Amino acid sequence: MDDSGNLKPPASREMVCYNCQGVADPADCYQAARCSKGEVCETHEDITDNGSMSFDMGCLSRQACEAIGHHLPFGRRHVVKRYELCRGCCDKRDNCNSEFCSMKKGITNMTAIDHLVVTPSHLTALLGSRVKYICKFDPQTNETMSMTWTFTDLFGNVTHIYTHDVQPPALKFYVKSVETSDSGTYTCEARLGSWSWSASGNLTVVAASLDIIQGPKTQTVQEGRRVTFSCVVSGNPTPSTTWQFVNGTTTSNIINGVTTTPTGSQMVIDAVSRGDAGIYKCLSSNILGTKESLAVLTVEDIPTIVLAPQDQQVHLQDVVGLKCEATGTPTATVHWIFSSLEQLRSLSE
Template sequence: MLSVVVIIIFIIQQSYPTYQLETIQAVLSSTVDLHCSVVNQNLESINPAKIVWIRDDQADIVSLDSVITVRDSRLSILTMDNNDRQERTLRIINIEEQDHGLYRCIQGDITLNEILLDVLIPPRIISHTPEHMHMTVREGRDAEFSCIATGHPTPTIIWHVNGLSRPGIVATIEGKNESVLILRNISRYDSGRVDCSASNTLSTVNRQFLLYVKYKPMVTVPFHLSYFRLYDSATITCQVCSIPSSTVFDIFRPKKAVPIKKGVKDQFEGFINETCRQLTKTIYLSHPSLFGPYVCRARNSLGVNHAEFIIKELNQSTKHMKSITERRPSSTLSTIINLSTPSIFTTTNDTQLKIVTTELIAQKNQAYGSSISVLLLIILCLL
């Protein structure tokens, strides 16, 4: 009797081999087949029951043999019967997120197969702050952004400011997969894009915020010191960058509240970019009073700033030594020395000094020669 029981158990084990839990991953909108088969050996005598598919997590009977028992047009049973084996494959098309779960194929009280269907879901950002996708903050204060993402596997959220990883405080709120970026003490150079990226094994999605940092005007001038001649036309340029745009932007004399008007021949103002402007003025320097210090001043709702520059007069008068046209014949070497005083060195260059010295020596030699000639004539007369 014992031997008969052992034989029956052996037959059952051969007809229904042991199974292992199988995991199948499927992407949203794809199609998946869940296979289940049974060997026909002694099928009728051992277990004539029909093959059934069950959804464990919902306690639903999905199919009975080849018939789908739930209202879902996406489900179907593929059957194959032959002398050796019966197969009942559960096909699910256009996979949805709710299809995730444990499926069991049974016959009577025997489990033939057990499959965990793991539905892979691309990342999706379902909420973000600010909602209108842009933020304006005053320079020196903090800016806070947040993103909540869903997907399977759980997405990883990373942040970039103007394409770079900027040091900041990133907090992750468990249970919601929410990431919060806090930028401390922001500056005008943080203005631009703030990107929130959520990634998993399937793909990456992004949300792009625009950050505007308000700051008082930043004024620059290309040249802080320029030289011009009297009656020249001086072209001067200054630039300002600010958010919000400057309400006052002009060139003034120091401590004056009204922009310069005297001598202005022409002026032009234009935008360099969204936040920067340039002012160019041409001043006709018709009077010495137009030389001196100037300031380029700009003001917006956050404050005032300025840059200073100076216009100086260019003097090119050259002092020339007067030519010596007449000298007394009795001029001596002391005359040359007296003429070659340090005052000459301070008013002429080396070349001019050499010319003057040569002329004086020549005149001295001429006077000396004339004296010798007169002396010889007197001697001859006496003889």
């Protein structure tokens, strides 16, 4: 600063620059040094012996920066073999050499990027089916990150699937035809310098099955009696069981009187009425779909004579007509029995 508190021109002031050797990312450098007059802040990227990237940061003369073609105050990247390296100088402000070449550039609050999500988080898949996992940040960020998928099987063995640098950080992973050995945990890890995030999704592979071993049985009962329908099912995953009542063209779900049993489900009607007559369905469902089995309930009511024959006095040789009508379910059958007056008198004595 000059006597008035203003920043001195770059050529006449001594800059303060971050000064670190071999850091993984310029944003990870916390040491600073005062440069000589005529020097500016500089950062350049190198390839280590093991093939990883590191950064050297410090002071460099303005003439040297200009001689190697750096454009102040920005850094730029150049290609060495298949790697893209960054070198740059700046004189805009003290410690400005952490503002370029960094994978973390533009992030003012790293802890704000804390929600890496893998979807689905839990998945049950059929043997031989295709599954897809997606790994991304929510909300999304536009930083370039190194992202890795790994798989941990049910015995704890960890397998590296693949690593990829992506921008924005979002990575998909497919299993085209799952086997039982694919059951386990798929973990996605995102790295940005010294920061890292991870999220996982669990996969369970099942050889699915679904069957109704014994469906409800057709019954005929008298009105007022108790009726029980049973349904024995099996399947993997364990199927759910529901009941429906079909009366003509109307189908309704049954809730009352339904209980779950160790082998399926049971449905009870304590006192049947004529309105309970119809078709009863047992439906068993899991990820394979739905199977059904049906039974017919017939409700009988005791025959009732609604029109009885009447006593008549006729002359000999007259034609006599007697009527008798009865109702009932099933349809009542009317039988006629003749008894003489002598037989009736003997029965009444």
